[in-house]
Amino acid sequence: MNTILLVEDDPNSAKLTKMVLTQGGFDVIQSYDGIHALELLENHHIDCVVLDIMLPKIDGYTVASTIRQRGLTIPILMLSAKETTMDKVKGLGCGADDYCVKPIESDELIARIHALLRRYQILATNRIDLSHTHLDHTSLTVNVDGSTMELPAKEFYILFKLLSYPNHIFTRNQLMEEFWSMDTLSDPHTVDVHINRLRNKFKENPDFEIVTVRGLGYKAVMR
Numbered sequence: 001m002n003t004i005l006l007v008e009d010d011p012n013s014a015k016l017t018k019m020v021l022t023q024g025g026f027d028v029i030q031s032y033d034g035i036h037a038l039e040l041l042e043n044h045h046i047d048c049v050v051l052d053i054m055l056p057k058i059d060g061y062t063v064a065s066t067i068r069q070r071g072l073t074i075p076i077l078m079l080s081a082k083e084t085t086m087d088k089v090k091g092l093g094c095g096a097d098d099y100c101v102k103p104i105e106s107d108e109l110i111a112r113i114h115a116l117l118r119r120y121q122i123l124a125t126n127r128i129d130l131s132h133t134h135l136d137h138t139s140l141t142v143n144v145d146g147s148t149m150e151l152p153a154k155e156f157y158i159l160f161k162l163l164s165y166p167n168h169i170f171t172r173n174q175l176m177e178e179f180w181s182m183d184t185l186s187d188p189h190t191v192d193v194h195i196n197r198l199r200n201k202f203k204e205n206p207d208f209e210i211v212t213v214r215g216l217g218y219k220a221v222m223r
Contacts, residue, residue, distance in 0.1 A: 002047040002117060003027040007037040007063065008079075009055050013102070017050065017079070017109075024110035034058035038066055046074060048113055048120075053080040053091065061094045068095035073123070075116035079104065119164060128163050130207040130222075135160055144205060151201075154179050155194050159202075162210060162220035171217035 004026045008014040018028045029044060031037040033056040040046070049067065053060035064076050075098075078091040083101040091099045097116050100109065122128055126137035134143045140156040141148050151159070157179050162170065172191045180190070195218055199210050211221050 001025065001027050003029060003045060004113070005029050005031065005037060005040060005044075005046045005049045007031045007034065007049065007055065007060065008052045009033060010052075013052075020106045020109060021050070021113075024106075024113070026113070032056070034060065034063040037063055041067065041070075041072070048075045048077065048117055050077050050079055050113070051096070053078060053082055053087070061090060064091070064094040064096050073120070075113075075120045077112060077116060079109075122164050128160065130163075133205060133207045135163065144202075149201070155198055158191075158194055159198055159210075159220075162218065163208060166208070166220050166222050169213050169217050169219045174217070 002025075004021050006014065006018055006021065006028050008017060008030070009032045014030060014032070018030060021028045029040055029046070031040055035057045037049075037051075037055075041049075049063075051060045051063060055063070058066075060078060060080070064078070067074070067076060076096045078096040078099045079102060080087065080091070080099070081102045088099045097119075098112055100112060128135040132145050135141075135156075136143075137156075137160060139150070140153060141150050142156070142159070143149075158175060161175070161178070162168075172189075175191045195210060195212075202208070202210070206223060208220050208222050211219055213219060
């Protein structure tokens with residue numbers, strides 16, 4: 001079970017958020033000010049921080065930046081009533097991985113935390129583990145039900161990217177810029193060629209399929 005550090009100074013908001021997180025299957029450790037939150041991080045195993053901005057002693061921006069200065073890479077979700085673009089940019093710039101404006105629906109909060117935890121696990125292990133399919137970024141291999149195949153580097157990187165963000169649409173240009181760079185002489189439609197090869201190799205895969213979103217790009221959809 002994952003442990004969430006909830007940093008919120010308003011008693012009513014803290015009580016409600018803790019209930020939502022507990023019902024969502026998380027252990028919750030609470031803090032009501034920024035300095036105490038940083039102390040808890042030194043003495044407890046924390047998997048994710050849910051962090052308000054307006055806190056006693058030091059604010060959430062300072063807490064987030066201090067966590068990053070200490071070299072900790074755990075996910076940070078800022079949960080605040082501040083809703084301007086400037087507030088969001090500042091929060092993400094201080095080291096937060098996601099920024100949500102209060103009030104937020106319970107299901108959305110839980111879904112966002114699960115997404116952050118999944119991405120953090122992928123970054124920490126260089127692996128993606130689905131029910132039948134396992135990707136190892138180090139060896140560029142894909143194992144499906146015990147059968148291992150090595151993919152050409154760019155095919156693997158595209159697949160790893162899509163599966164790291166299920167249901168997220170990536171445009172052809174985004175994939176081109178990331179894996180071929182802007183100065184490449186390759187035709188942008190080379191992305192389509194790689195996608196088609198991946199589809200052919202994994203058309204019977206029990207865990208996912210690669211879907212074309214007409215006029216937008218590509219995404220991985222879980223089965």
